[in-house]
Amino acid sequence: MKQRSISNAVIERLPRYYSYVTMLERAKVERISSKTLGESLGITPSQIRQDLSCFGAFGQQGYGYSVRDLRRELGHILGVDRQYSAVIIGTGNLGLALIQHFQFEYSGLRLLASFDKREQLIGRTISGVTVLHSRELESFAQKHPFQLGILTVPEDSAVTMANRLVKLKVQGIWNFTNAELGITDPDIIVENVHLADSLLTLSYRMAQREQNP
Amino acid sequence: MKQRSISNAVIERLPRYYSYVTMLERAKVERISSKTLGESLGITPSQIRQDLSCFGAFGQQGYGYSVRDLRRELGHILGVDRQYSAVIIGTGNLGLALIQHFQFEYSGLRLLASFDKREQLIGRTISGVTVLHSRELESFAQKHPFQLGILTVPEDSAVTMANRLVKLKVQGIWNFTNAELGITDPDIIVENVHLADSLLTLSYRMAQREQNP
DNA sequence: TAGATTGTTAATCGATTAACAATC
């Protein structure tokens, strides 16, 4: 398995491959060729083979890829089998939506707890996840280490809470707030879900479509 | 203003520029050079000038860009001044989170209503937005046309509701469900917020970091 | 075996960066 210098473009396609072969495995499909996979995803077979070959040789000439094996390999590459633990910081509607509807197991994540500072929420258990008071974050972390913090607080507490996560030496922050967290520690990966940016690209394309019929 | 063939990479940087100059304008900054802007965003000045020049010449030699003008131009390019109208389909936690916390005005959007099929929600007004029954979607659309549908329903109703939006000739769908909507109509822009993919790229980088210290 | 399909090398294409004349 060659390490290093995998381009962003490749990394962003991996989850799509993973999601598709997961679906195939559920549908009991046993093998898939880069040609067929490419047709389904709108990607050239060449690119798929090129992407996968960054990580090893998972296929077989004349046959294609074993769906089972490919899924396992992709899962491994994506870290799904690492069983990271996560907590949610901010149990508002967005936090609740994630607790109740997001399939954390799909990404190999265990959701340990959710935090909030509103007293009326503390102690409630939602879909098996207990809401704890934010002030207990550090003591909780000592007893139950976690690697990922999911930031769904209001924008004005974003930086404060992010810094507390940094102090706890989390490895990753999944940031749903619009705030720029300004984390400089190179050991912490921040993935921003910038909904406003997503909506603006949509708006751009809509506007474009109108101008060029 | 040159049309056509703006690359994806450019389009995805525009909202970042917009967001930054919006912040600058709020902070009463009057001018910005591609050099300074580039330093703030981690983008080369060359690229910023190249990107902007796809749409026109907004700067001034020896001076830079007027923050006010640049923001207005970017807003125009992104369609912010089009005042599109939108509705939310699915008033669960995610829909509620958007209604209560997402700044739709920032993208120039008017949120007209929210829909759900659960009787106990119908008629409630949240942050000024009324929840209507899903069955009234079509009659509502007749009286109050909208261009954008925001899809925050459970996965199993995603395709059905998307198709109803297509029939209503919306111009765009902002899809928060994990479902592949399978919309073929080339007049309808679909922007997928694939949270699972976002989390998996984060997981990948976390796993990578661990392997290469 | 013959047909299919991989992994990889080389060729092409597109996006980013550098350079600089134009000019405020």
Place this chain on the structure above:
DNA sequence: TAGATTGTTAATCGATTAACAATC
């Protein structure tokens, strides 16, 4: 005016696609 900074052209870099020998 002199210094700064644009818009744009050319050079570089990287990513995608095509081609094909290897081989199941």
